[in-house]
Amino acid sequence: MNQHPFQQKTFLLLLTLVTVGFGAILWQFHGAIFWGMVLAILFAPLHRKMLLNMPGRENLAALCTLTVCLVIVILPMTLITVSLVQEANAIYERLKSGQINIGAYVQQVVAALPAWAINLLERLNLTTLAQVQQKLSSVASQASQMIATQAVSIGQNTLEFIVGFGIMLYLLFFLLRDGRSLALRIGQATPLDNEHKKQLVSKFTTVIRATVKGNIVVAASQGALGGMIFWILGIQGPVLWGVLMAFLSLLPAVGAGLIWVPVAIYFLATGAVWQGVVLTLFGVFVIGLVDNILRPVLVGKDTKMPDYVVLISTLGGMAIFGLTGFVIGPVIAALFIACWDIAVSAPSQGQTPPAA
Incomplete structure (x- = not known):
């Protein structure tokens, strides 16, 4: 605090450069x-x-x-x-x-x-x-x-994986071993008010837990149920189709229906009526209800974000970061909302006397 302003600016520039450099090293x-x-x-x-x-x-x-x-x-x-x-x-x-x-x-x-x-x-x-x-x-x-x-790419990237x-x-x-002490040091080095830091950290951890638990549980449930009904109906590659349904369930407004609906239509159109009816009923009342029941319980109550924000942030995150983006997107959106809540509430809080 007692340094010359030029020295302070020089140190801040050095701190910025080494931070960006270290981030570039870790980015790979x-x-x-x-x-x-x-x-x-x-x-x-x-x-x-x-x-x-x-x-x-x-x-x-x-x-x-x-x-x-x-x-x-x-x-x-x-x-x-x-x-x-x-x-x-x-x-x-x-x-x-x-x-x-x-x-x-x-x-x-x-x-x-x-x-x-x-x-x-x-x-x-x-x-x-x-x-x-x-x-x-x-x-x-x-x-x-x-x-x-993709096969050549996977072979070339095996060592990297x-x-x-x-x-x-x-x-x-x-x-796991040093996480608490590491978080404490990062918190001490972050130039924010303690209450704001607690709010941001709480939002970050809450959204990660809710998004990962909610999306993965819903995706795994829909994929497992879809693969099971495909196996019962004798459709080839039930694991493959189950994994595809699980992946598509990560995308809001798309869902596992993109896989089982065409198969049900094929069954009904080719005379396999009971298979088509069973798959349709199972898809609507079992696979579909899993998303409607589990996702609000595991995701909505914890994140407290509007559905359209979750949709846009998930699709945008996956477009930029790949599969990992289904977590990164909602986390960035939640932190964006939290930061703006702090920014909006800060002036009104500054007008009131500090609490004892």
Whole structure:
């Protein structure tokens, strides 16, 4: 505080430069760092219970919490990913060999459509099998090219993924062990009022817990239920379709219906009436109600954000940050609202005398 103004400005410039430089170094592994922080926040209550049962043994408590995290979260995700890759590869091979003929399936649906729907398809040149196959072959070639590109990309980024995964686990251990003291030091270094810091930290942790628990629980529930009904009805690749439904359920206003509705339509159009009716009823009254019941309970009450803000922030976050954006987007939106609430309330608070 007693430094010369020039020295203060020089130090602030140096502080800004080294902070930006350190952020640039960490940016390459921002996903691993972010998910390490998220898992540390989610499993912090469990770690506190571990510490109560293991007083003075911080390393052992953090290691036990990390082990529980591996068993509950990471191991199941690994097994699902392996099954997903196997089923996706099997379906791709059937498509490539012609065992699965999408053109024939579409033609069966077209033949069962009413006259007005066929007239609409005639305007789009989609009524003959040759035309359908021609358009689908174009789509399939583009999809095959995309799959091949992604496969090469995954092979090239295997080492990067392993390194990032190791960084996440390593960081998670230390965040569990030293998270409270680290948060205290960051809070002391942040030039904000104590009440404002508490408000922002509370909003940050609340939104992360609500978003991750709510979205992941809803997505996992819808994906599991969708995969189960597909398996019961004998549809190939139930794990693949279940994972796709779980992924789509992360997107507000889209949902798992983008997968099961076309399948139900195909069943009804091709004469498999009971399969179509069962899938439709299950999709509407079971898969659909999971989202309507669980999401408001797990997300809405904690975040206290309007639905349209959650929708826009989730889609925008995923557009910028990828899959991780379904958490980052709502968190940024919540902090934006909290900061503006502080900014708006600060002048009125300044007019009142300070509390004793």
